[in-house]
Amino acid sequence: RTFGRYSYSRLIPGEKDLFNTVPGARSINPFEFNTALKIWSRSVALDHTWVVNPTLLANFRYGFTRQRQFRDPASIGIDLTSIGFARRFNDEVQIRTLPSFSLQGFQAIGEGGNIYFRRGDNVHSAQSSFSKTLTRHDLKFGFEFRAFLFNDARAPDASGSFSFNQGFTQVDPLRASAVAGHSVASFLLGHPSGGSTRYFPAVSLNQDYYA
Numbered sequence: 654r655t656f657g658r659y660s661y662s663r664l665i666p667g668e669k670d671l672f673n674t675v676p677g678a679r680s681i682n683p684f685e686f687n688t689a690l691k692i693w694s695r696s697v698a699l700d701h702t703w704v705v706n707p708t709l710l711a712n713f714r715y716g717f718t719r720q721r722q723f724r725d726p727a728s729i730g731i732d733l734t735s736i737g738f739a740r741r742f743n744d745e746v747q748i749r750t751l752p753s754f755s756l757q758g759f760q761a762i763g764e765g766g767n768i769y770f771r772r773g774d775n776v777h778s779a780q781s782s783f784s785k786t787l788t789r790h791d792l793k794f795g796f797e798f799r800a801f802l803f804n805d806a807r808a809p810d811a812s813g814s815f816s817f818n819q820g821f822t823q824v825d826p827l828r829a830s831a832v833a834g835h836s837v838a839s840f841l842l843g844h845p846s847g848g849s850t851r852y853f854p855a856v857s858l859n860q861d862y863y864a
Contacts, residue, residue: 723772
């Protein structure tokens with residue numbers, strides 16, 4: 654006897670509680686940073702039972718599941734030269750998205766953090782079991798194997814993170830003042846007080862299990 658099953662699912666988590674079954678439920682994640690975290694998974698299962706002889710029964714199973722989670726920033730692919738960045742910077746950043754801008758005294762803007770998100774997990778599982786009927790006893794034995802493959806790619810500040818204060822627009826940039834200069838003015842002139850961009854390599858892990 655052989656059995657097989659294939660399943661597929663696609664989710665956008667964080668949707669509202671449409672039937673009001675969860676007190677206080679609200680939309681907290683589906684459009685975080687104005688983008689949606691999408692999850693889809695596919696799985697295959699096979700099962701075969703074999704009657705070897707009247708006293709020996711064998712069963713074999715195999716399963717495979719792949720789940721993918723991904724989220725794209727709303728500004729992915731932006732031409733950074735269109736907002737004043739140099740062509741070389743535009744060509745060399747890991748992923749072109751709207752950088753993060755932190756203006757002193759104001760809420761940060763941009764698409765930093767873990768907005769760009771890629772994750773793919775593969776799980777293989779295989780089992781075999783045998784049942785042997787003896788004169789006065791039943792003997793059962795088998796084997797199990799599982800392989801977990803984890804792949805993750807993120808780019809929190811791939812297009813850079815820049816901060817602005819009043820330093821470049823106050824009367825004396827070398828002398829602090831509580832009344833001179835403004836972070837918005839420094840931002841409009843394109844003079845950050847600090848900034849950085851980083852490269853984030855993808856991570857891949859593999860774990861095997863035997864029993």
